[in-house]
Amino acid sequence: xxxxxxxxxxxxxxxxxxxxxxxxxxxxxxxxxxxxxxxxxxxxxxxxxxxxxxxxxxxxxxxxxxxxxxxxxxxxxxxxxxxxxxxxxxxxxxxxxxxxxxxxxxxxxxxxxxxxxxxxxxxxxxxxxxxxxxxxxxxxxxxxxxxxxxxxxxxxxxxxxxxxxxxxxxxxxxxxxxxxxxxxxxxxxxxxxxxxxxxxxxxxxxxxxxxx
Numbered sequence: 499x500x501x502x503x504x505x506x507x508x509x510x511x512x513x514x515x516x517x518x519x520x521x522x523x524x525x526x527x528x529x530x531x532x533x534x535x536x537x538x539x540x541x542x543x544x545x546x547x548x549x550x551x552x553x554x555x556x557x558x559x560x561x562x563x564x565x566x567x568x569x570x571x572x573x574x575x576x577x578x579x580x581x582x583x584x585x586x587x588x589x590x591x592x593x594x595x596x597x598x599x600x601x602x603x604x605x606x607x608x609x610x611x612x613x614x615x616x617x618x619x620x621x622x623x624x625x626x627x628x629x630x631x632x633x634x635x636x637x638x639x640x641x642x643x644x645x646x647x648x649x650x651x652x653x654x655x656x657x658x659x660x661x662x663x664x665x666x667x668x669x670x671x672x673x674x675x676x677x678x679x680x681x682x683x684x685x686x687x688x689x690x691x692x693x694x695x696x697x698x699x700x701x702x703x704x705x706x707x708x709x710x
Contacts, residue, residue, distance in 0.1 A: 523588040534580035538573035553682040571620045582609035
């Protein structure tokens with residue numbers, strides 16, 4: 499129990515340090531790294547769990563390892579990106595004496611190349627997730643700034659029809675161009691539903707289990 503007062507004294511010192519404004523920028527970078535790691539794990543682990551057990555073949559150990567590996571990569575990459583982005587923004591602000599809008603783009607541009615530049619499944623999913631939202635946001639921004647006129651009718655139904663028409667056309671006739679996880683999902687939905695042998699693989703299972 500002798501260590502308890504020392505621990506409390508240490509916590510007092512640490513909390514006092516965390517409250518100092520002079521260290522705020524550096525500490526914000528460290529907390530950004532922490533938040534990136536936590537958020538990446540929270541986002542990837544459930545997704546990897548579902549996709550692995552639905553579509554991946556292999557033993558239980560292989561599936562669990564794939565889940566852990568995907569979660570680690572996503573968490574580690576996001577933590578590094580947040581650290582890099584916040585660090586570069588703070589550095590630019592320090593050098594120029596104030597913050598400019600271009601700082602955000604330049605910091606994220608460099609962070610994106612350094613962290614997410616490798617072409618793998620995890621980075622590809624993250625980039626495509628962001629791309630769809632960036633395109634939506636830029637469209638709204640163009641309307642807000644008056645670069646394009648505001649539509650007189652809601653374009654969302656037409657957008658939906660075009661997106662679904664294109665993705666199914668690509669799946670049926672140019673499947674290799676789609677991301678593997680999307681191919682697996684669409685195969686399950688549109689092709690596996692064409693095959694059954696009896697009630698077991700019609701309603702209970704997707705595919706009939708091998709007989710012993």
